[in-house]
Amino acid sequence: MSYAASRSSGSRLIGLGIVVVLHVGVLYALQSGLAKSVVEVIRGPIETKIIEEAPQPKEETPPPPPPDFDQPPPPFVPPPEVAINLSSEPAPTAITNVQAEVKTTPPPPSITPPQSTKRNSQPEYPPTSRRLGEEGTVVLLLYILENGRVGDVKIDKSSGFQRLDDAAAREARRNWRFKPAMQGDKPVGAWTRIAVTFRLTDG
Numbered sequence: 260m261s262y263a264a265s266r267s268s269g270s271r272l273i274g275l276g277i278v279v280v281l282h283v284g285v286l287y288a289l290q291s292g293l294a295k296s297v298v299e300v301i302r303g304p305i306e307t308k309i310i311e312e313a314p315q316p317k318e319e320t321p322p323p324p325p326p327d328f329d330q331p332p333p334p335f336v337p338p339p340e341v342a343i344n345l346s347s348e349p350a351p352t353a354i355t356n357v358q359a360e361v362k363t364t365p366p367p368p369s370i371t372p373p374q375s376t377k378r379n380s381q382p383e384y385p386p387t388s389r390r391l392g393e394e395g396t397v398v399l400l401l402y403i404l405e406n407g408r409v410g411d412v413k414i415d416k417s418s419g420f421q422r423l424d425d426a427a428a429r430e431a432r433r434n435w436r437f438k439p440a441m442q443g444d445k446p447v448g449a450w451t452r453i454a455v456t457f458r459l460t461d462g
Contacts, residue, residue, distance in 0.1 A: 368443040373403040373451045376438050382430035384457060385422040393420040396456040397427045403437045405446040415452055427455040 388394075395418030402411040412428045431453065440449035 370447060370449060371441045373437040373440045373449055376407070376436055379435045380430065382426045382455060385426050388420060388422045388457070389459060392459065393423060394457045394459050395419045395423060396454055397424050399427055399431055399453045399455060400450060401431060401453055402448060402450050403439055404448050405439050407437045407439050409435055409437070410448065418457065423457045
């Protein structure tokens with residue numbers, strides 16, 4: 260029984276030794292460059308190709324020489340003479356005197372300015388202006404219509420006091436009448452100027 264056990268243990272030791280020797284051999288092969296040669300074998304050789312140079316362009320043929328201008332021109336041949344008879348008498352021309360009729364338009368008749376048919380009333384003196392001692396002359400610019408009434412009133416020159424200006428314009432618009440301006444025998448509208456003076460001495 261002891262003999263069989265010792266024989267079995269000896270076989271195991273021998274197998275273990277073989278395994279160790281194999282490992283040592285593999286390690287030695289890796290360190291000595293065997294692995295490098297294996298990698299180079301796996302990579303394989305690098306294929307190289309030589310690229311041929313592109314062909315050079317062909318030289319262009321030179322242009323043909325210019326033509327020779329030294330050759331003499333052809334001889335001059337004069338054209339045939341042609342006789343044309345022209346009469347010396349000039350052709351008759353008809354000239355007609357045309358007088359343009361100019362129609363002269365007579366100038367329009369002058370306009371006579373408007374005139375007062377009666378003495379226009381003096382505007383009422385504003386009580387406030389009389390109390391404050393305001394007086395002066397206002398020049399009114401009046402537009403007289405065809406019927407003689409005052410159509411528009413403007414202050415051409417102020418008296419210096421608004422109350423006096425307003426009183427004169429109000430009186431002219433309400434109560435004043437004129438003979439309208441006349442162009443020939445036709446009444447027309449026209450502007451005229453009237454001066455109104457306010458004095459404290461006037462009633």
